[in-house]
Amino acid sequence: MAVNEDSSSYGSLYHDLYQPALVIAGCFVLVALVLSIFLILQHLKSYTNPPEQKWVVAVLFMVPVYASESILSLTFPKLSLACDILRNCYEAFALYSFGRYLIACLGGEQCVIELLEDESRKMLNKPLLEEGEGKKKHSEEEHGTLWNFFFRPCILGKDLLTIEKFGLVQYMILKTFCAFLAFLLEIFGVYGDGEFKWHYGYPYIALVLNFSQMWALYCLVQFYNMTHERLQAIRPLAKFISFKAIVFATWWQGVGIALLRAFRVLPKEGKLQTGLQDFLICIEMAIAAVAHVYVFSTEPYHYLPAFEYGKVTTERTKTELKLDDGETTPAVVERKETQIEAPGTSVTESVQDIVLEGGQRVVKDVVLTINQAIGPVEKGMIKIQETFHHKSDTEGHEDDESELKVEPAGQDQKSEADV
Template sequence: MATGYEDTYRDLHQPAVVIGGCFAIVAVLLSIYLIFQHLKSYTNPAEQKWIVAVIFMVPVYATQSILSLWNPRMSVASDILRNCYEAFALYSFGSYLVACLGGERSVIELLENESRGQLGITLLERRNGNQAVQSRSFTSFFFRPYAIGRDLLTIERFGLVQYMILKTFCAFLAFLLELFGVFGDGEFKWYYGYPYIAVVLNFSQMWALYCLVQFYNVTHERLKPIKPLAKFVSFKAIVFATWWQGLGIALLWALGVLPNVKKLRTGLQDFLICIEMAIAAVAHIYVFSAEPYRFIPVSGYGRVTTETTKAEMKFGGGDQEKSAVFEKRETQVAAPGTSVSESVQDIVLEGGQSVVKDVVLTINQAIGPVEKGVTKIQEKIHQRFVGSKDKEASELQVEECVEENLTGEQNI
């Protein structure tokens, strides 16, 4: 039976590579074109460096998938690169939303104002009353995210960075387990590492996306100018399509619905991703267009262009017919041309520094409670140790006093 499926795989492999390769080429070309447009009109580095990082997710996925489809031996390595970049892209999308809101300081002010406005209390009451402590409790994040104010940004960033760290760590752990033959890709058996890693990554991803959704729910009114819903849906579709699709194929394989041929299972996943990335690339052309960044305010520098449109309108009838000409002028300031190399340099350096800073901050936040717990345990052990010593010393003093009194009485 397995031999028959192997023959089917060989018959379908070449057509699948050709068809998937065509979709992958379309995805890569469209994405590279859009990225190049952003690099040429690199007028808002704070936003565009994260847009480029999000768009670059499509060519990474398409390239790794077609390579894995062409040569199944590259499947594990392709999964590692694909998974690592997926986590980074999710972090980049969150950073893009923060940049669109004006940066961290503006977001903190926005969240604080939103919190005070929704709760209907003054800043003084928030500082001095117990209501402030209650409103910032962790449970409020699930039911009233606006109530926790500036802490919402910290939770959102922690959620995204923890997924980026865990995804990268689990990807390399899967590679090591595969080398020792105990990973069992797609097999839900207790002696393989795949089911445990799948559970951890599933929880981590859901938490990261939930944090992003809660942040979006509080700030969506201020994000309306960038049409965030379309961007949010297009990005989440890629993340969910790849992860849940792979998990669903693995479950169907484990239940016996799909043939018990590993190459066929991984090939199906790679083939579907190639098609999906072509669709995503087309969506990105409209969703993450570079058009808004091609012009800057009149106060900036650039080439001023004036476009005049005329329209003639006739009214009246017969001999009394008259005509009027309406003229409309639009003045735009073309953004100065930017060097592509300088744009790439800014993306790599500034983006890298931001990632490192947030990773260090997240690790410190995770280690902080552990250090406090260890410190408390050490303090309790020290107090007991010192207390026992003091007790022994006091008992020894009492014994010495008793002996001295007894000796004194005998001398008398």
């Protein structure tokens, strides 16, 4: 009886707070959508650096996706699981896009490899032309790659880039797979969203995704620590914090609400849990949109290098300096800056480049990651087969030797009997 009264009281509380929460969340979502779409269109119109901006647009699009999915889930609670799946899939892709953006800002993969190899040589005190293959193998045998990644990432060289890419792509693959797995489990009634019980799939999926996300973020942090000095021109710390806050906070926010529900700090009402999560995300996306306007500004892409065409603008700055040598006439310092304004670009062409070029890059990285994951498994299977084959050959050889030893003994006994 008391349980029914509690559930009815929580149900009435949910209905009382639902309409005000929906209006407040809608206002924040409107702000988030307006600011984010405006910033995305600005990047598409000033699409002068495709290698960087295609990933910037992908990261910025995270706010409209999160905001629209959250308000849709809050308005129609029955669609909450489907919205959560789409939101999680794009979260993984956005994390991958941010990693690709850092690589593009460093000049591409080849430039990053040269940078990391140079840092590795400096740390190992190896001359540029005396890096023999034997020494490289000896250092790898002395400390494994995984050990060095945790404690001495600076000596890994290009292997650090490989680990970083693998860490981001594995999260994108696992996040997508687990999202659709959760959908299937929900259809059969064994998912149990927010329920930490062994006969539900939620705790196992949450455990896998927690480990996968922490590994991906750790790989990104290690890569950032190695390259942040070369990224000072793009204010990497502000970008890193603003993006990481969205990915990290929203996921752990959902886990935290589920834990509060499991410990009965929050009521066991499923609508209240999902509604609270969606409401908080709506507010957070408005804050993230404001931060993105300053952090991912289009100002660096308004001007081109001198060898490109465009509108040339000249800015002159005069500064008066008063000298202390008794002269009454101040000295005048004039500085002249010439900038070339970039022409506007077609939004259609920009979107086409993002979809085609970005899609091809994603497919290549996914295929490479799958091959890297399958490679050790294939080697292990080959070693197991070789071991069994070697054992069978050894046993067969021992059987042949035993037969050869038995035959002479039989012949000797026969000759003695004849005599």
